[in-house]
Amino acid sequence: xxxxxxxxxxxxxxxxxxxxxxxxxxxxxxxxxxxxxxxxxxxxxxxxxxxxxxxxxxxxxxxxxxxxxxxxxxxxxxxxxxxxxxxxxxxxxxxxxxxxxxxxxxxxxxxxxxxxxxxxxxxxxxxxxxxxxxxxxxxxxxxxxxxxxxxxxxxxxxxxxxxxxxxxxxxxxxxxxxxxxxxxxxxxx
Numbered sequence: 001x002x003x004x005x006x007x008x009x010x011x012x013x014x015x016x017x018x019x020x021x022x023x024x025x026x027x028x029x030x031x032x033x034x035x036x037x038x039x040x041x042x043x044x045x046x047x048x049x050x051x052x053x054x055x056x057x058x059x060x061x062x063x064x065x066x067x068x069x070x071x072x073x074x075x076x077x078x079x080x081x082x083x084x085x086x087x088x089x090x091x092x093x094x095x096x097x098x099x100x101x102x103x104x105x106x107x108x109x110x111x112x113x114x115x116x117x118x119x120x121x122x123x124x125x126x127x128x129x130x131x132x133x134x135x136x137x138x139x140x141x142x143x144x145x146x147x148x149x150x151x152x153x154x155x156x157x158x159x160x161x162x163x164x165x166x167x168x169x170x171x172x173x174x175x176x177x178x179x180x181x182x183x184x185x186x187x188x189x
Contacts, residue, residue: 029145039133045082045092
């Protein structure tokens, strides 16, 4: 019986250390500073709700973080990236575009990538569709590390602009992100 107890405790200990390491990487992304004078400001999608569709709080936080940066960098193109989930009434990208226009961003500056369903696809499809150049990726602070890692794997010259996430959303988002980082480390090549 003692051997099983030691094995279980060892597994739990390794798990705790692993989670701590991943949280360290996630935290490093929260410290990202956006590059000056980017060619592209790429805003990653998140869930939309309702009919007509509106941004859920996490997506609204990303958009609200992007707007002052968009206004400051008037030469940069703006790419909104996000497809339509089975439980969504519109593409995330179309909702993002409308939100930005309503907040004063010129429609002519906004480019739409509306096929992607995951972060890796946001980056891949945006790169395929648009000449990104020097890119600032706008996403939730807990998501910046993985977004930049995946961008690097696709040879996208990127820095991050973290949006501040509501504490309740962090409780849901961070555990999911730990699993997503693990998946990305292993499979998203």
